[in-house]
Amino acid sequence: MGEPRVLEATATREGKWWNIAIPELDQVTATKKSSEVQEYANSLAAAVLDVPEAEVDVQVVYALPESVEADWKAAREETRKAKELTIAAAGHTKTVVHTLREDGYSGRDIAKMLGLTFQRVSQLLNS
Structure with missing residues (x-):
């Protein structure tokens, strides 16, 4: 196993949901808890790439509201x-x-x- 594949994700709050987008994979997932964003991002990337979660490193950026x-x-x-x-x-x-x-x-x-x-x-x- 080499270095994990690094991906970027953006978490955006919409209503009660955190939408997590990984543009490089053209995929989105969501959770209601900010504490689960990283876990969901890693899980999504690993599932789409069909690799163990240890082989992905998803760097999550939390988008601030424009206000x-x-x-x-x-x-x-x-x-x-x-x-x-x-x-x-x-x-x-x-x-x-x-x-x-x-x-x-x-x-x-x-x-x-x-x-x-x-x-x-x-x-x-x-x-």
């Missing part, structure tokens, strides 16, 4: 930007701590001045 898709993309982009800003802020904080230390301030002085814990200042000085 929330743009908001979700915006939220992901905002999260990415926030992570970048957090990394930048950490770098600036480290620079300030090291500059104050070079200017002769003690770790405890720096902690008080910046509102950080002494332990955090120590970590920044040792990194």
Whole structure:
């Protein structure tokens, strides 16, 4: 047995049903439970290809309703930007701590001045 065959499926909620489409096989199945989507997708692919389920790897993508898709993309982009800003802020904080230390301030002085814990200042000085 070689590598499993990789297929893509899309799960779309319609009413109480999750429709699972595997375009490459031109097949669709459905279930009422989102917890069964992956199982149904694997089972469908294996049945159509007439192979054991271990020989297929169906990658399921859950389609978002159009009413929330743009908001979700915006939220992901905002999260990415926030992570970048957090990394930048950490770098600036480290620079300030090291500059104050070079200017002769003690770790405890720096902690008080910046509102950080002494332990955090120590970590920044040792990194």
